[in-house]
Amino acid sequence: MNDLLLWSLLLLTVTTVLLVLPFYPAWSEWRRPRDRQAQAVDPPAALDTGPRALQLAPGACFNTVHARHLMLGSGAMPAPSAQPTLQRWQPPAGARPWGLHGWHIGHHLDIPANQLVPCSLVVRGRLRALGPGRIEGDIKARDGLHLGPGTKLQGNLFCEGDIWLDAGCSVSGLVMAEGSLHLAPGVVIGTPQHPVSVCADVMDVHGPVLVHGSVQARIRGSVACA
């Protein structure tokens, strides 16, 4: 009888200890807190516009650079070519109105040369503008974005994949690629009055390229040797 009682008490004790033991650290932290301060809110980095002018020579590697007038590569910028007569672009079948003045296209989109696109475009696929031409709005493409030679974009450029900007392209707004960004000679991004940011995972610059603002290559940026 005594044995049974003792075994029962032992079992009860072991069970209770096993149940309560995991709560000991919690109890101890509750009664004597080691870390009870509110989580610090880190302020974002202060705005840094960098020096007035800066040039990265061919062969240079970079991650983040700021300057009002940032020349990537060497040599003279090609003179802007004369803008040809442009035809007003018409949205393809199936496109639907988007935002204040834009179109949403649910598939790949090719814009022929010599077109004036007077609106923003959100493309759920790949976008290719043959160029030359002019786009008066923002562009977002999901699978890849290619602006042909001499294309002028008066807005921001976003892509979840890679972006190619061919020779003589200009973008007045932000450029952001989640993949890689390839810049050909003569590309101009931003304006002296409105500096902008250019960011991508990998940035591959074939200079000379002019950026007004900042460039950030999250993984690697490089200026190709001439």
Next chain:
Amino acid sequence: MLRSTPLLAPCPSRVFSSGLVISTLWSAPVLAQDTNATQGASELVLWLSGLLVAVMVYMLAYGLRQALFAWQRMWGRTRYPYAGVVQADWPQVTVFVAAHNEEAVIAQSLQALVTSDYPHERMRIVVVNDRSSDGTAAIVDQWVARHPDRVQAFHRRGGKPGKAAALKDAMVQAQGDIALVFDADYTPAPGLIRQLVVPFFDPEVGAVMGRVVPRNAGTNLLTRLLELERAAGYQVDQQARMDLHGVPQYGGTVGGVRLSALRAVGGWHDDVLAEDTDITIRLLVAGWKTVYNNEATCHEEVPEEWPVRLRQVQRWARGHHQVMLRHSLALMRSPTVTWQERLDGLLLLGIFLNAPLMLLGWGLVLGLYYLHGFDAVGQWIPAFALVLQACLGTFAVFMHTTFAVLLDGHRERLRLLPLQGASFLASLPVMTRALLGALLDQITRREIVWAKTRRYATKVNP
């Protein structure tokens, strides 16, 4: 405000749930053979077993989701492509501060907003003073007098109660296409407005959400547990959805919406309790994206008393269920939504179903036991015990919390983790009641009553 879902949305781990599902499937025929008493009882047992399997499959889906999110945050790549944007032609923005009897906190919120580094001439602050009966109006008017070119008052003396209704009325004051919304107890850091505006340069983005951290985390045990829950909800849950191209949720505060997108989907609905979830899903159905920025952090107050906390959970859960009942079908049918977004959106809408379904599962097992399914139930008991253990011990939600706290660099706080079970158990009946309430709301079409969360005017210790 964002529902911090992990603690409220428990899921058994995959292994244990799978065990129970297999056990249930295996034992269903046994049950049918064993209950010789009546054919009707046998059929009932079969139906209940099937229902239990369905519940467990549902829980398993959430278990997998939680595990995937935790895995992604620990070992996957963090996605926030807008991080490098520091220079731009900043657009006009209107910051709405929703206030209802906020005399304790409104001044510090406005103080924080007027010291923002966003270009002053492009930022307008509108205080939406919604039927306050305390000194809020007087304080707001003093701020308007001090900063007439930057702060505006929108005194709302009547109309439908609730934040959504107040915001809907106040939107006439908006300037520009971007509206940011803060609650009156939030104290944004100087660069926060810029951080929240950046994603709106992307023409596909309809809403943006930042991260909320409790200012009064150290007040008592409840606030410390809520701090853990918030960390899991934002650091792991929201960011993982952003990383995986899912559906980050606009949380109603420390965030904003594109007004043209909002108008395109029908504006604020003033008959909902969770206007933030409602907007998130309606924007998603129309093809707009919501972006989460884990670096755009802002302090808030969390409830310091259990009754206040439980009322808050009940409001969130009920509002969430309401949105689920309204928009699930539209989300399923939307042609502009990707399959990841559809799946994630549906799981997001169903997150508060976990608690009632878990209770249902427990009830089903007990019911089957008393229906003399002894042989089969005998096989279930070990599996059920394991699920219980998994629920209270190795929940994926605890994994979420653990990883979130580690990512935040607060290892010591993990010692409180076992006590989260208490918070979960307290929330179980509340969330179940919220589901019943939402169903009744839907059936009877009765008016929703807004309940304000109490403020404590806590300051952060330096």
